[in-house]
Amino acid sequence: MLTLSKESRPIVEATLPVVGEHIGAIAERFYQHMFGEHPELLDGLFNRGNQAEGTQQQALAGSVALFASALVHHPEALPHHLLSRIAHKHASLGLRPDQYQVVHDNLLWAVADVLGDAVTPEVAAAWSEVYWVMAFALTQLERGLYSARGVRPEIVYRDWEVTDKVRETDDVVTFRVRRADDRPVRTSLPGQYVSVLVTMPDGTRQPRQYSLTRADDGEHRQFAVKRVRGGEEHGGRPDGEVSTLLHDTVGVGDTLTMSVPFGDVVLDDSGRPLVFCSAGIGITPMAGMLSHLVAAGSHFDVRVLHADRSEATFALRDQVLADVAALPHAQVHLWFEEGVAEDGASGLDADGVHAGLMDLSDLDPPATALPAGAAYHLCGPLPFLRMVRAALLDRGVPPGDIQYEVFGPDLWQADAQAE
Numbered sequence: 462m463l464t465l466s467k468e469s470r471p472i473v474e475a476t477l478p479v480v481g482e483h484i485g486a487i488a489e490r491f492y493q494h495m496f497g498e499h500p501e502l503l504d505g506l507f508n509r510g511n512q513a514e515g516t517q518q519q520a521l522a523g524s525v526a527l528f529a530s531a532l533v534h535h536p537e538a539l540p541h542h543l544l545s546r547i548a549h550k551h552a553s554l555g556l557r558p559d560q561y562q563v564v565h566d567n568l569l570w571a572v573a574d575v576l577g578d579a580v581t582p583e584v585a586a587a588w589s590e591v592y593w594v595m596a597f598a599l600t601q602l603e604r605g606l607y608s609a610r611g612v613r614p615e616i617v618y619r620d621w622e623v624t625d626k627v628r629e630t631d632d633v634v635t636f637r638v639r640r641a642d643d644r645p646v647r648t649s650l651p652g653q654y655v656s657v658l659v660t661m662p663d664g665t666r667q668p669r670q671y672s673l674t675r676a677d678d679g680e681h682r683q684f685a686v687k688r689v690r691g692g693e694e695h696g697g698r699p700d701g702e703v704s705t706l707l708h709d710t711v712g713v714g715d716t717l718t719m720s721v722p723f724g725d726v727v728l729d730d731s732g733r734p735l736v737f738c739s740a741g742i743g744i745t746p747m748a749g750m751l752s753h754l755v756a757a758g759s760h761f762d763v764r765v766l767h768a769d770r771s772e773a774t775f776a777l778r779d780q781v782l783a784d785v786a787a788l789p790h791a792q793v794h795l796w797f798e799e800g801v802a803e804d805g806a807s808g809l810d811a812d813g814v815h816a817g818l819m820d821l822s823d824l825d826p827p828a829t830a831l832p833a834g835a836a837y838h839l840c841g842p843l844p845f846l847r848m849v850r851a852a853l854l855d856r857g858v859p860p861g862d863i864q865y866e867v868f869g870p871d872l873w874q875a876d877a878q879a880e
């Protein structure tokens with residue numbers, strides 16, 4: 462069991478409230494200072510979009526506060542989901558154990574900078590210990606992940622050749638890539654993502670994660686990218702840099718640098734019924750899981766519940782509907798915010814097509830659509846995830862049966878809080 466020393470524990474307990482209160486400011490100062498000292502970390506490792514939005518700062522702050530509190534109050538039950546999610550993200554970026562020192566030094570610098578005289582040498586030593594306990598837990602998990610994949614951090618990425626670029630909707634494009642070398646293609650678990658590393662026009666390399674949308678065939682990988690739009694309609698924010706570059710400049714025959722697949726939100730294959738709930742581009746990991754189920758000839762009971770703005774924005778819909786049709790015990794229910802075609806003329810082969818936002822009470826009868834003892838997989842924007850998870854909990858679904866994927870740093874940490 463990972464614990465704090467008997468000297469540090471009371472100090473961390475006594476300073477938890479003050480550190481917790483200022484953890485957001487500490488995380489902000491930490492990143493500012495670290496990137497000032499080590500600008501190279503923004504080239505090929507950190508996501509500068511998340512930095513600009515402040516989401517990574519919040520995720521780091523939340524994770525350290527949660528972990529420190531668990532160390533003090535429940536050292537026997539450290540937040541496994543939280544650590545696992547971070548470790549998978551780190552591994553997908555090829556993080557090395559020796560890189561933990563630089564984060565330690567800058568984080569402790571920021572604690573002292575924000576809290577001033579309150580940080581005595583004893584307080585600094587106690588929080589340094591918190592950091593190293595967390596770092597130890599993460600590096601152990603990361604070592605296990607690399608070893609299970611048969612890779613080292615240095616060879617997480619490799620080059621792939623784009624063989625197809627398929628327009629799915631106005632804003633979504635699928636990339637199909639083929640290995641460009643003789644190294645074996647590591648298997649992906651259904652629901653996992655890859656990091657794609659691209660060189661931006663200013664010469665800086667930027668990684669982004671994309672969920673795999675097809676089962677493995679030993680040669681190819683496939684993922685779908687939604688163009689992130691900026692401009693006045695989106696609060697004057699800039700267009701997303703990597704998605705725009707992939708849409709506008711990467712084509713068939715080009716090379717893409719991509720990581721081995723990682724991700725802790727994977728298909729529950731215990732044989733229980735499966736319910737997938739997605740919104741918008743959140744369909745991508747569900748498409749990947751469905752594709753794996755079809756490839757495996759699965760007889761599982763599967764419910765696909767998907768919400769989108771309209772029929773025209775429903776990405777991967779032909780693939781998803783074909784896979785549902787190919788599974789002997791699968792149903793699909795759809796919700797379109799902008800309404801549905803009159804007289805059921807949409808031509809969609811679904812068990813139910815509803816207008817508006819996803820509402821589980823539209824399912825008729827709900828018991829059939831939400832089978833008892835099911836494992837739930839959710840993916841979409843945070844408000845959607847919150848709404849669906851709350852509706853499921855209201856229906857008595859145990860929190861441990863609900864897994865969710867979020868397309869950015871996890872600011873919610875509902876899994877960790879439920880542990």
Ligand SMILES: Cc1cc2nc3c(=O)[nH]c(=O)nc-3n(C[C@H](O)[C@H](O)[C@H](O)COP(=O)(O)OP(=O)(O)OC[C@H]3O[C@@H](n4cnc5c(N)ncnc54)[C@H](O)[C@@H]3O)c2cc1C
Nearest residue numbers: 510513670671672686687698699701702703704745868869
């Ligand atoms: C596990 C996981 C799986 C994912 N799977 C998929 C998938 O299957 N398909 C998919 O399309 N996406 C997926 N994503 C999201 C994807 O990784 C990217 O986040 C997405 O493509 C946007 O990247 P971008 O570079 O285009 O946008 P970024 O440039 O990173 O911008 C992101 C946001 O920040 C704003 N921003 C950027 N700079 C500034 C600034 N200076 N000031 C103010 N605002 C700013 C932008 O306007 C935008 O709203 C996934 C993410 C994760 C974590």
Ligand code: HEM
Nearest residue numbers: 506507508511517520521524550560561564595596870871
């Ligand atoms: C105890 C130490 C650390 C903690 C607690 C921590 C915590 C986190 C958290 C919470 C996330 C977001 C995960 C998510 O929800 O997707 C993350 C992502 C990340 N971490 Fe760490 N981390 C640690 C060490 C490091 C180190 C040593 C590095 C490298 C120098 C690093 C680099 C990154 C990068 C590049 C990301 C992705 C950032 C993004 O996508 O914006 N981390 N980490």
